Amino acid sequence: MPSAVLQRPPRTSAPRRDVPRRTRVLALSEARWAAAATTAFLLALPLQLTGAPAWTWGVLHAVAYVTGGWEPAWSGLRALGARTLDVDLLMIVAAVGAAAIGQVLDGALLIVIFACSGALEALATARTEDSVRGLLALAPETATRLAADGTEQRVATAELAVGDVVLVRPGERVGADGRVLDGAGEVDQATITGEPLPVPKEPGDEVFAGTLNGTGALTVRVERDAGDSVIARIVAMVAEASETKAPTQLFIERVEQRYSVGMVAVTLAVFVVPLLLGAELTRSLLRAMTFMIVASPCAVVLATMPPLLSAIANAGRHGVLVKSAVVMERLGQVDAVALDKTGTLTEGTPEVAAVRPLPDTGLDEETLLTWAAAAEHPSEHPLARALVAAARARGLRLPAAEEFTASPGTGVRATVDGARIAVGSPARLLPAGGPADARTGALVAELEESGHTAVLVLRDGVPAGVLGLADRLRPGAATTLASLRALTGRAPTLLTGDNPRAAARLAAEVGITDVRAGLLPEDKVSAVRAQEAAGRRVLVVGDGVNDAPALAAAHTGIAMGRAGSDLALETADAVVVRDELATVPAVLRLSRAARLLVVQNLVVAAVFLSGLVVWDLAGDLPLPLGVLGHEGSTVLVGLNGLRLLRETAWRRAAGPA
Secondary structure, X not given: OOOOOOOOOOOOOOOOOOOOOHHHHHHHHHHHHHHHHHHHHHHHHHHHHOOOOHHHHHHHHHHHHHHHHHHHHHHHHHHHHOOOOOHHHHHHHHHHHHHHOOOHHHHHHHHHHHHHHHHHHHHHHHHHHHHHHHHHHHOOOEEEEEOOOOOEEEEEHHHOOOOOEEEEOOOOEOOOOEEEEEEOEEEEOHHHXXXXXXXXXXXXXXXXXXXXEOOOOEEEEEOOOHHHOHHHHHHHHHHHHHHOOHHHHHHHHHHHHHHHHHHHHHHHHHHHHHHHOOOOHHHHHHHHHHHHHHHOOHHHHHHHHHHHHHHHHHHHHOOEEEOXXXXXXXXXXXXXXXXXXXXXXXXXXXXXXXXXEOOOOOOOHHHHHHHHHHHHOOOOOHHHHHHHHHHHHOOOOOOOEEEEEEEOOOEEEXXXXXXXXXXXXXXXXXXXXXXOXXXXXXXXXHHHHXXXXXXXXXXXXXXXXXXXXXXXXXXXXXXXXXXXXXXHOOOOEEEOOOOHHHHHHHHHHHOOOEXXXXXXXXXXXXXXXXXXXXXXXXXXXXXXHHHHHHHHHOOEEEEEOOOXXXXXXHHOOEEEOOXXXXXXXXXXXXXXXXXHHHHHHHHHHHHHHHHHHHHHHHOOOOHHHHHHHHHHHHHHHHHHHHHHHOHHHHXXXXXXX
């Protein structure tokens, strides 16, 4: 296994677990205010439209203004104090201006739209931060440190230093990155490498903090401080990759600033210039407020959101959770795809793929499998579950196993129908110099070369046969990859921490030629960044903690939902809830359709907005026509965007490329 040392500045302490959750508190507060504003608006709308007394719906609109507008107004005023003018404050001014000339409904709608979008963004940010902190729970808080005289001391893992020796008992998580000094066991390190099966560990082997020790106790020498562990590095890489999106946000803020300043300047000019030329105060104010309304970017906002939100809703009905409108838009820009293997292209659980009795033994496949499954039946190992499941699938009766013993890294032994059956690693069980040595070795090599995990079965110390286990490929994986290739114009890349032989076998099944195997999390990030440095917009599809940094570093990330780790689900931009791989190309096509509608809507919105603004500046635009044109364009682009809610839109996206 490659070294897990990451080339990053050293850390001297573990990341804190008690980070204050102020972000989540603020996000929940924004969500409550947005919900209150929306409720008040929805209650006021039917009252106003049915001619109820003005005070009834007026009070409710006032509640919507206050509950939905006070936070962006306060934020905008603080920004103004820092000599910055943002769109939030501009929208509040536009809403108040609309109310001032009697367009209370328009202003309330603006307030509700901005309050809801701000709350959703804050909640998404808070959930991601919580998930990154939650990853640290994979590493235990305490570990058993061994003193020079052999005495045990329970200490916090943050106190462990390089050179300390710790004891990891069966069923415990490893407390620090290090190397095994003594003992043997099998460690589940899927969180780091993505390998679907526990890995045997012996003296000299590397282990990682947060991985789970199975059977057998291990004595481990610490080789990295807690802050330098692979788990801590994954947290750091996710945070770093997320921060790389900041320049785009800064660009958006610069555009907002210029638009805001320009709109305010023109509004003041529309109000002041006529006054200086002798116009009436009321007429000048009315014209300025008309300009504020028609220049308000409601249609532009709705030009973008309805198509993207409709696509999000449609994808959600079909098992794909896209976390934001920004993500839905970015999915349509993807021109390269990289996929994890275990849990993504495969189901993440081993299955028996080959049953090979040795020649001249006279055994058939059913007998060999019966012996192996019966011996493994008392075990909790994933290989044991696969053998038992295969035997039951064939309808085999499993005799009782007696005198069962399990040896970490070696296998199990049990008495089955009076014979001593051993099942486990060929390297440990194969007797040297036996007459079946060459035949057994050749069969083991054949299975391993084809990417299977070989399991040897002995009967009374004599090789009886070899079983081949492999991870089960997801249904339709090959078709999905062909669709992705057609959509992007490039063959997908396989990025996996599994061994090269298993990766090559699966890649051959699904038609992937670019295979990167034996990768640690930072290696996946490097592969993604290399593609993006070449000008590609990479979509990463994965499911594990080890995929999270690549999901964050990529242009867009999609996580498989059922078996996906919490960090992968939170880091990814979208989640395939039902683990249906075929929905990945479908959501890409849906995103492209949404982006096309966005362009159409922006053209319509720009024509209406520019036409109304020019009319108001160059002529005398009546307020009712201004409101009609403004609201008409808003309704038009909104209805156009809702086309993607229809079932036919998904059927087209899920159809052949």
